[in-house]
Amino acid sequence: MGLSELGLDCWFEEHAQKLCGSGQSIARVVAIDRGRIVVHDGARELSAELLGKFFYAAESAARFPCVGDWVCLDHHGSESDDPASQFLSIHSILPRRTLLKRKTVGYDEEFQILASNIDVAFIVMACNYDFHVAKLERFLVMIHEAHIRPVLLFTKTDLIAADALQQLIDNIRAAGIGIEILCISNSTGEGLDRVRRFIEAEKTYCLLGSSGVGKSTLMNRLIGEETFATQEVSESGQGRHTTVRRHLILLRQGGLVVDMPGMRELAISEVKEGIEESFADIIELTQSCRFSNCTHHSEPGCAILAALKSGELRSDHYKNYLKIQSEARHHKKQTGYVEKRRKGKNASRIAPSKTRQRKLRQIDPEQEEDAD
Numbered sequence: 001m002g003l004s005e006l007g008l009d010c011w012f013e014e015h016a017q018k019l020c021g022s023g024q025s026i027a028r029v030v031a032i033d034r035g036r037i038v039v040h041d042g043a044r045e046l047s048a049e050l051l052g053k054f055f056y057a058a059e060s061a062a063r064f065p066c067v068g069d070w071v072c073l074d075h076h077g078s079e080s081d082d083p084a085s086q087f088l089s090i091h092s093i094l095p096r097r098t099l100l101k102r103k104t105v106g107y108d109e110e111f112q113i114l115a116s117n118i119d120v121a122f123i124v125m126a127c128n129y130d131f132h133v134a135k136l137e138r139f140l141v142m143i144h145e146a147h148i149r150p151v152l153l154f155t156k157t158d159l160i161a162a163d164a165l166q167q168l169i170d171n172i173r174a175a176g177i178g179i180e181i182l183c184i185s186n187s188t189g190e191g192l193d194r195v196r197r198f199i200e201a202e203k204t205y206c207l208l209g210s211s212g213v214g215k216s217t218l219m220n221r222l223i224g225e226e227t228f229a230t231q232e233v234s235e236s237g238q239g240r241h242t243t244v245r246r247h248l249i250l251l252r253q254g255g256l257v258v259d260m261p262g263m264r265e266l267a268i269s270e271v272k273e274g275i276e277e278s279f280a281d282i283i284e285l286t287q288s289c290r291f292s293n294c295t296h297h298s299e300p301g302c303a304i305l306a307a308l309k310s311g312e313l314r315s316d317h318y319k320n321y322l323k324i325q326s327e328a329r330h331h332k333k334q335t336g337y338v339e340k341r342r343k344g345k346n347a348s349r350i351a352p353s354k355t356r357q358r359k360l361r362q363i364d365p366e367q368e369e370d371a372d
């Protein structure tokens with residue numbers, strides 16, 4: 001196996017040539033486990049340390065390595081040593097092509113970095129209970145914002161009738177969402193072949209979705225062995241949070257997949273671009289309003305009001321747009337506040353061990369925060 005199977009392409013290679021010095025090597029971060037960074041060098045998994053400079057310099061979680069990152073490694077120890085017995089430290093992180101993040105709950109850090117350099121995000125939803133157009137739109141905003149290609153993956157098709165499933169798909173299309181949709185049952189295996197064919201070698205995928213929708217079961221199916229713990233759920237098919245993981249797995253068929261723990265809530269952060277892409281139909285309509293500063297409440301010649309009246313624009317789609325927009329505005333205000341506080345606080349550059357502990361939690365939030 002080589003680095004290209006892990007997803008290394010010319011783009012990363014060019015950056016690596018600029019960033020990595022002699023004696024350094026490149027590897028991909030495949031997991032973060034209690035502050036220990038697990039990297040893959042194309043031959044095997046190794047453990048690498050984060051040295052002090054990251055803790056002194058890093059003001060934002062985005063400056064720490066995350067799963068999916070390409071990094072330059074320093075090797076400490078004699079050159080003849082086997083890399084497995086050398087001490088490895090992370091020298092630098094290569095620029096990220098994509099970065100998936102969400103707002104954190106609790107800490108004053110604004111973002112939790114989920115993963116980087118993802119090509120395709122599977123939004124995993126159980127079709128028998130988990131699906132709402134509004135929820136799908138939230139995922140779409142977050143994924144578009146990260147410049148990642150979204151694909152909807154309906155699981156548990158064995159638990160609903162075919163026409164009910166078709167109705168869900170019709171609702172998605174009626175809401176103007178053209179996303180690619182794959183339907184599977186982890187129980188009967190139906191549709192899994194299509195997912196396997198969809199996954200290309202050297203590309204990186206992630207599984208996003210609420211707890212219990214079948215992400216780890218799907219992962220097991222793809223890997224072909226029972227690596228992740230899955231848990232029996234209630235008869236309604238609704239799951240509970242079960243697993244803690246976030247490990248980038250190289251499939252035997254080629255392609256890399258990272259499974260995210262369930263996410264109960266999706267906070268909307270800086271999502272301007274994502275909103276524009278997910279609600280392109282609404283943005284386009286607003287451009288036809290007679291007044292450029294139209295508030296779409298009562299103005300004459302308002303294209304939004306007209307489209308709502310004629311049914312061309314669905315009111316739940318529009319309401320969801322307004323809700324996400326107001327959350328984004330609210331978050332922007334909060335971010336400004338956190339920034340100001342941080343600037344005041346950072347007068348001291350000494351990172352005592354407690355701060356270091358807290359920063360470690362930020363790069364490995366599963367230690368403390370139930371990611372769901």
Ligand SMILES: Nc1nc2c(ncn2[C@@H]2O[C@H](COP(=O)(O)OP(=O)(O)OP(=O)(O)O)[C@@H](O)[C@H]2O)c(=O)[nH]1
Nearest residue numbers: 156185186211212213214215216217231241242262
């Ligand atoms: N009937 C049916 N059950 C499924 C399907 N996929 C998963 N399940 C069951 O749903 C439960 C939850 O599945 P998991 O794979 O653990 O769910 P998850 O999305 O990984 O959940 P978290 O680990 O909490 O993020 C398990 O009991 C699975 O056996 C499916 O396609 N059909």
Ligand SMILES: [Zn+2]
Nearest residue numbers: 289294296302
């Ligand atoms: Zn208007």
